[in-house]
Amino acid sequence: MNPGVWAGVVVLGGVGAVLRFLVDGAVSARLGRSFPYGTLIVNLSGALVLGLLAGLAPGREEALLAGTATVGSYTTFSTWMFETQRLGEDRQVRYLVANLAVSLVAGVATAALGQWIGAQL
Amino acid sequence: MPDRRMIAAVFAGGAVGTLLRAGLSVAFPFPASHWPWPTFVVNVVGAFLLGYFTTRLQERLPLSSYRRPALGTGLCGGLTTFSTMQVEIVRMLEGHYFALALGYAAASLLAGYGAIQVATALVRRVRVGV
Numbered sequence: 001m002n003p004g005v006w007a008g009v010v011v012l013g014g015v016g017a018v019l020r021f022l023v024d025g026a027v028s029a030r031l032g033r034s035f036p037y038g039t040l041i042v043n044l045s046g047a048l049v050l051g052l053l054a055g056l057a058p059g060r061e062e063a064l065l066a067g068t069a070t071v072g073s074y075t076t077f078s079t080w081m082f083e084t085q086r087l088g089e090d091r092q093v094r095y096l097v098a099n100l101a102v103s104l105v106a107g108v109a110t111a112a113l114g115q116w117i118g119a120q121l
Numbered sequence: 122m123p124d125r126r127m128i129a130a131v132f133a134g135g136a137v138g139t140l141l142r143a144g145l146s147v148a149f150p151f152p153a154s155h156w157p158w159p160t161f162v163v164n165v166v167g168a169f170l171l172g173y174f175t176t177r178l179q180e181r182l183p184l185s186s187y188r189r190p191a192l193g194t195g196l197c198g199g200l201t202t203f204s205t206m207q208v209e210i211v212r213m214l215e216g217h218y219f220a221l222a223l224g225y226a227a228a229s230l231l232a233g234y235g236a237i238q239v240a241t242a243l244v245r246r247v248r249v250g251v
Contacts, residue, residue, distance in 0.1 A: 001147060006140070013139020014132035017199045021131045021190070043203040050204035051211065068146055068205065073139040077164040077201035078171035079194075081233035085172070085241070088234075100230060103203070108214070111207040 005061050009069040016073030035095055036083040039076065043103060044110050046075035051111035055118020130187040134195015138167070142200050153212035156221065160205050161229060167201035168233040172240030181244060 023045075024038035031037040050071040058066065080103060087096040145159040174192040178185065206229060213222035 009143045010136045010140050013143070013199050014136035014195075016139065017131050017135020017195050018128055020135075020198060021128070021194050046204040047207040050208050054208050054211075064143060064147065068143045069139050071204050072142060072202040073135050073199040075203035075205075076198040077203050077206060077229070077233060078167040078197040079201075080203060081168045081230075081237050082171050082175060085234055085237040104226060104230070107203065107207040108210050111204070111211045112214075115208070115211060 001061070001064070005064065008065050012065055012069040013073040016070045020074050020076060036080075036087075036099060039079050039083055040099070040103060043075045043080060044106055046071050047107045048110040048114040050075075051114025051116075052118040053114075054111075055115040056121060057118075124186075126187055127190045130191035131195045131198075134191040134193075134197075135199035136195075138196045138199025138201075142202065146205075153209070153216045154218055154221070156225065157206075157209045160202065160209060161225070161232075164201045164206065164229060165232045165236050167197045169236035169240045170200070171197035172237035173244060176241045176244040181247075 020042050023042050027038040027041045050067055053063065053067045053071065080099075084096055084099050087099060142159075142163045145163060149159045151157045151159065171193055174197065175189065178189050178193070182188075206225075210222050210226055213219075213225065
């Protein structure tokens with residue numbers, strides 16, 4: 001892996017994080033913050049795109065730049081867990097369970113769907 | 122529209138977090154039949170750091186406009202990943218490693234949630250002003 005690829009990882013990782021910040025903000029502004037819809041939309045859309053990239057079976061460098069760096073940074077595990085734990089602190093047990101279950105089940109389903117679409121292209 | 126300094130803070134943190142995660146994934150490639158340690162470790166460590174930073178910034182430190190975007194949204198968001206975890210689980214299911222897929226998903230949620238819980242408790246135990 002040459003230095004140019006790693007420079008690309010750095011830049012695209014920054015871009016992915018900024019995209020997440022903007023999408024999360026836009027979704028939360030519309031749907032409110034009683035449930036973490038912003039992170040859910042970000043994570044599911046990212047799982048779909050990463051699945052699609054996996055289905056396209058790109059080369060190693062392309063997978064690193066488009067998948068690991070960009071989409072990997074766009075989606076987040078830490079914020080998902082943080083928001084879930086805060087729902088627990090607020091005794092919002094239904095929201096807590098929904099946030100874990102919907103993210104995980106829909107996440108695997110959208111990633112599988114994306115992979116299937118990618119394989120057809 | 123958020124200001125430019127905030128966007129720059131998210132970008133910088135995200136760049137660093139992503140470089141760490143991508144570096145680990147290249148250094149330790151894992152087949153679908155094995156526990157994906159690189160993703161698991163960055164996710165749990167990133168969750169711990171986010172719990173620590175965010176609780177400290179919200180409840181302990183004076184308001185700052187760029188620390189949370191840089192450290193939380195940027196660094197921890199870039200270090201951790203949801204999409205890679207989902208694709209890893211799909212590959213485990215495709216390979217019929219059902220117990221591995223279930224164990225990986227359950228362990229990630231338990232460890233991630235637990236990391237936030239512990240980090241939050243650690244920050245709150247320290248008295249204000251100390």
